[in-house]
Amino acid sequence: MNDIAAVAGQLARLRESLQQKQLELDGIVSFSDTERARSIQFIAKLMQACRGHDRELDNKLAKLKQKLDGNPPLSSLDADLAIIEKLLQQHGNALEESISLTKSAIELGSKQLKAIKGFPEDTRKSLKEFLASPDGYGIGDHQKKVIRLLEFYQQAIKIQLLPSQPLLAQSSQPEAVTDLAAPEPDAPFDVKIHAHIADELQRLITELDFAGAVGESLADIRRQLLNGITPPLLAEICLQVIELIIEGTREERKASQAFLSTLNESLSAVHFSFTESLDEGRALQSATLDTRKAIDQELKAIDHTLASHDTLCDLKEAISGHMGAISLLLQDREAMAARERHLLTRLSTMEAKLRLMKEETAEYKKRLTIQKHKLFLDSLTQVHNRAALDERLELEYKRWLRYGTPLCLAIIDIDHFKNINDNYGHMAGDKALKVVAKALQGALRDTDFIARFGGEEFVVLLPNINPDKYQKPLETLRQTIKSIPFRFRDARVEITISIGATLFREGDHTTDAFERADKALYSSKHSGRDQVNLA
Structure with missing residues (x-):
């Protein structure tokens, strides 16, 4: 008996131990599933962050995410992770090189800005603060400095266009502000960057499809780019392209709003006319039924009079009253007929408006189809984009x-x-x-x-x-x-x-x-x- 109790105790302890191990195993599985979900989420965010920088990296990340969705053993992903790690390292090196080149371009642009005369006092103060600001850490900081640099160059271009205020100092005498140094005589200019920007800008214009004055202006700018432009004009042309894109988008929005407004007004007018016609039709139907019932009642009254009166004099007098009532009812019926004719005229007018709206809608639908086709068409080659x-x-x-x-x-x-x-x-x-x-x-x-x-x-x-x-x-x-x-x-x-x-x-x-x-x-x-x- 004691042996049985001892065995039972051992079995109970063994069961508790197995239950504890099962809980630990469940925790490991749960942890594994959680880590897998986090890995998929991390790769998705990594894809979003790296998208567009390198086609091969985009493809590898998409392929890895697709494999993770299939719940494979993590050991089978080692080769993919090694390739992605190598690509990320290469991308990091390229990014460092890009930051270095951007930093050099900012330094060069800053030196050229020092040679510019004619800035207003507040702009000169802002320029002084900009030149004294520390270097940025990442690509985002450098991009902000480049944008600020372009803003100064835009003002410099406007100053250059004024005949009384030349852009570059022709004298070796320093400015009143001592921290703006004299220009370097042979400041280098990156021809490759200039050519690349001009080429990309004219290619961008081929992707746009604006009609009217905006389209003509963009085509004229593209001709200028193809024929070659001087560096000082490039920034101004970039701004012109941005302004034209905004203007073209605004014009398209106005045209859409005008169409929707016209369509809404037409629908409101048709709806109002239809409601009035419907109410009028119901009123006519009710009045017609009432008149018909009244005439039937008068006719029944005449029948009753014929049956109940013996003398011709009494009969004539009774029928005369009923005939007068019927005459009034017939006049009402004639008035209702006139209302029916007016209602038919209104319905015909409404039908014509609806037909016109249908034709206009079909025309706009056709134009929308053409516009959608253009949206998926490369404007230069006329094949799909x-x-x-x-x-x-x-x-x-x-x-x-x-x-x-x-x-x-x-x-x-x-x-x-x-x-x-x-x-x-x-x-x-x-x-x-x-x-x-x-x-x-x-x-x-x-x-x-x-x-x-x-x-x-x-x-x-x-x-x-x-x-x-x-x-x-x-x-x-x-x-x-x-x-x-x-x-x-x-x-x-x-x-x-x-x-x-x-x-x-x-x-x-x-x-x-x-x-x-x-x-x-x-x-x-x-x-x-x-x-x-x-x-």
């Missing part, structure tokens, strides 16, 4: 997931495009982009899709393509461009393209396919160009 690509790629990707039909993604780059701009000018570069885009679009199937990805790059989607022969249509695109007889300044110029392409594979996300196609394009560019490389 980046926004349209994002939308179509997502659609084709979902179709591929659902039906499993082959889907090819190809990235196309015009070889040595910079040489065309440098040797023949940006107008020639624009012409080449237009011709290449049109030729590529004409060589594709109706079901295929092409978009300008940026600069001289295009992206092509080939849905439902033969997976064993998808290189053939890409070779056709390459040969089509190579055979075009380009001529610039009476000189024949051969333009070629390099293509990197891939098929979507099981487990792929869009970023995976993009990454492979981009690497294939890189191989094409570094293997002689003018070729198709598959991944």
Whole structure:
């Protein structure tokens, strides 16, 4: 009996120990799940913070997040984490270099500002405080200093435009304020930065689509940029572009508000007229029923009179009274008929207004469709733009997931495009982009899709393509461009393209396919160009 009690006690202690271990195990699992959720949240925030700085880093982070969503063993992510760690290190080094270059540019700009005369006293005081301020720590601090520097340069440009106040000091005599030094005779100017800003600005203008005076002004600014501008005018032109974008957006908003206001007024008028007509119709219906009942009652009264009166004299007198009442009722009926005719006229007018509103709405719907089409169209090449690509790629990707039909993604780059701009000018570069885009679009199937990805790059989607022969249509695109007889300044110029392409594979996300196609394009560019490389 004592042995049984001892065993029972040991079993109880063992059960308590097992329960304690189970609680500890549950805590470990809960901790693991919590850490996994925190990891996914951290990667999502890291993706948001790093987005747009490096395409390969964006793709790797998106791929890692996708794997984490699948709840894999953490040990299987070591390789991905090592690659991302390396990319982050490279990005950090590049960021440090960028901060260093920005700091140098700020120092150079500050030296040039010291040579400027003609600032108002309050501006000179602000400039003195700016030049004496300590260096920033991060890229955000440097960006703020660059923006402040541009504000001073904007004021300097305005001073330069005044004939009585030259921008740069021509005398070696110092200013009254002793901390503003004389100008350096050969202050260096970064031609590459100037050219890069001008090039990016004119490319930005090609992405805009404003009508009227704003569109004409932007086109004129782009012509100035293509022909070349002096450094002092670049900042002023940047401000002009910003002002024109704001003005164009404001005009589009006004047009939308005017349309909505007109539509609202028309709807209010129609609603009021409809309500009045409805009330009038109900009143007429009620009055008509009352008149009909009254006439029926008078007719019944006449029948009763005919049956109850024996003499003609009494009968005539009784019927005469009923006939007078019926005559009044008929007059009321005639008045109601006039009201009905007026109501029909009002309804006809309202129908005409509704028909006109329908036509106007159809016209605005057509214009909205055209505007939406323009929204997804590259204004220079007239093929789809980046926004349209994002939308179509997502659609084709979902179709591929659902039906499993082959889907090819190809990235196309015009070889040595910079040489065309440098040797023949940006107008020639624009012409080449237009011709290449049109030729590529004409060589594709109706079901295929092409978009300008940026600069001289295009992206092509080939849905439902033969997976064993998808290189053939890409070779056709390459040969089509190579055979075009380009001529610039009476000189024949051969333009070629390099293509990197891939098929979507099981487990792929869009970023995976993009990454492979981009690497294939890189191989094409570094293997002689003018070729198709598959991944």
